[in-house]
Amino acid sequence: MIETTDERLDSLLRHYCGRTAQASFTVREARRKPFKKIALAAAALVLTAAIAWGAWAAVRQRPAPPAEEPYAISAEKLAALCGKGESTAQKIAGKNVGAWTPSIAYADSEKVVFDVASGIFVFNYRDGRLVRTFDTDKLGVPGFQQGDAFSSLLVSEDGNRGLLTSQTADEATGALRQEYRELDLENGSVKKLENSQAFYDRYTVFQTYPVTPEERSELPGWIFGSFAAVAEGSDYLMALDFEQGAGTLASLRLIIMDAETGEIQASVSVFDKVYG
């Protein structure tokens, strides 16, 4: 047992985080070389595939698909387009969104799965319908609403299953308890997994956020970058936009835009009233 006063904890943290830079890393230009090789190999593969595709397309009398271009949306373009096509969706009235970071766990061409302090939501942005809600009571994770317990939400590649990882500290002993809950995003059921090892065995196929940091950094400051996602297999980019007041969130908006042209297809208000 270590006697820890507030002052001692401050001192420990200051030394721990303010460590000397004797092990300072240096920027390695050479790091790019392996990538160059990989890029060349990939380019060769793409070229081969393109030739094969071209031959196939000629046989089928179909035009070759356009070359894939990287997403490029400037902040100016977004700002100019902001507000177009706005419509009002079904409200999630009275839900406490809270102030901790919401995030998108999954997005496809129709729906987006995101978590906020009040729970986990499946939102169909095509018709502006809230498909499924997993509020904090339903999840049954102590401390979820305060952001203390929540660790991560993963969603399977088909978007039908979610895995909520949470950890809670026992008040008496301080021992941490890791818990896993399987969410059926189709029928709304929550099942607590008893055997944590089963999680690692069963969920190796879960994907990470589909948006790349480059795409995220293209978003302007008023969109919290980490909430953006690019739907796999589609040309739409989605972002949850939060306008914040004095320490609270005032609204939450889902923006769907053409990732190639930057044109906003729809701007849907998900929450219009949020409590602090």
Add this chain to the structure above:
Amino acid sequence: MNSELEKLAQRYSADLTRLCVSLCGNCADAEDLFQETWLKAARHFHRYRADKPFDKWLFTICVNTYKNTLKAAYHRKRRCFRTAEEQDAFFAAIPDAQGEHREEYLALHEAIAVLPKKQRLVIVLCYFKDYSIKDAAQILHIPEGTVKSRMAAAKATLKRRLQND
């Protein structure tokens, strides 16, 4: 890398190293995060506005990279030291963590490892460079009140764990 960025790299690499090591908890992952951060900084340097502090821009990239690339369960595993040498090298960079204080820092390291990622980010950002609540809120893109509440929760957890260790 252009010459202006090279100068900035020389000036801020030590700070960035500290941030990466404190966030990742081991040197191998920290170096990957460090390199990834600089690669992104170089790629997007044209977007950096010179009238803003460079360190905050750089640390924001670092924090976002950290948030986006490391999954919680995976990261918790990786914070463990694989060898005694790795552990020695990690604590050698903390002058106060030698001798009798080593156990204390080891316990702190383990306690930070199991903090929720959001709380860990706040703790590390506020302590590695004496950033204010406002600075941390800007880098993390969250309200100041959220930084305060996460900080209080993180400290309470750390204290409890250290006392129970």
